[in-house]
Amino acid sequence: MSSETKTKFESIKNLSDKYLLNTYNRYPIAFSYGVGEMIFDQDNNGYIDFLAGIAVSNLGHGEADLIEALRNQMDKILHSSNLYYSEEQAKLAEVIIENSIPGKVFLCNSGTEANEAAFKLMRRHGINQNIEKPVILALQSSFHGRTLSAMSMTGNESVRSGFGELAADIHFVEANNEDSLIQAFEQYGGSVAGIIMELIIGEGGVIPLSHSFVNLARKLTEETNSLLVFDEIQTGMGRTGKMFCFEHYGMYPDAFTLAKALGSGFPIGALVVSKEYESVLERGMHGSTFGGNHLACVAAYETFKIILSRNLLDHVSTISEQMFHRLKQIMESTGKIKEVRGRGLHIGVELYSESRPVVEECLKRGLVVNSTAGKVIRIIPPLILSIEKATEGLDILESVLKEMK
């Protein structure tokens, strides 16, 4: 950092510390702009982006077609209201449904809001079945968001605790433990209104769910007329080499949630509900002022168009194969890696030691990457990542790991 930039960074930091609530543990850097898979700080230092704003900027930074579509929309109108119809909403809903499951879409602004809507869908479905206390099942180590019902469905004590009573009748099952799943359905049987799960547990350490576990969840929910809901907020929009991760499992959920990369950086979330359950939430039961805002819908519609028209899904599979191959080599060359896991460009590298110091050192050397669940390095780059930058980024990771005590 030059002294001029240091002063600029210090002033940004001081202003932030003075006026922003101190809810985040931030790294000492302020990004200024991005180009493709590179992101730049105040001093024009470039960093390879293995984070994509936590699985948001799937198209990379400064995507020209996306920007043009947003500019055109900004010239027309930013916001009207859900009191009226919107062409942009209707077109987005159509493209979501045409690329996923027959059904309908509710639009909101974030992941936690999408999961709030899923929570209400499951609860309401239970109430419609005359269940006095509808039970919602969720997975241990999961993350679904920070609002009350989303945090109540989150299987991580550090997220859940400290705010008094949580939403009632939510119970947790151990991920990939079929006995635990069977036991929960035996215990709550006719009271289960639904189960929510990430197909790759993200924040909880990049843990892919096994096919047999997910298939069992499908079977048990069908048998009990309860809803199988997938949280595709991190795994959706091409991240795993399919538009949605459930496509790898060869089966359909009753509902799923989206956010993060849906708008390529413009905030938008969605709950997608299959045909069978599209009438559970009736007029007046849910809503949002901003949900499905004209600009947000254009961002999401254009995101679909770009992913599909540029064969980004195939690109993800190719790059992923090469990265997994290289990571296995780094595992051998460094002896610091316990396991490499994940799917597509949702990759977890579990170390034998804490991952945050590795991430801090990578940042100093020009690689932005994430630490989660204590010992896991999470690699979630833009889907457009080139093999050159993938290699450069992994070279940095390897050199940092080799030098770490």
Ligand SMILES: Cc1ncc(COP(=O)(O)O)c(C=O)c1O
């Ligand atoms: C799987 C999953 N669900 C929900 C959320 C919450 O999304 P948001 O931060 O947009 O509320 C996240 C965020 O990290 C997530 O990873």
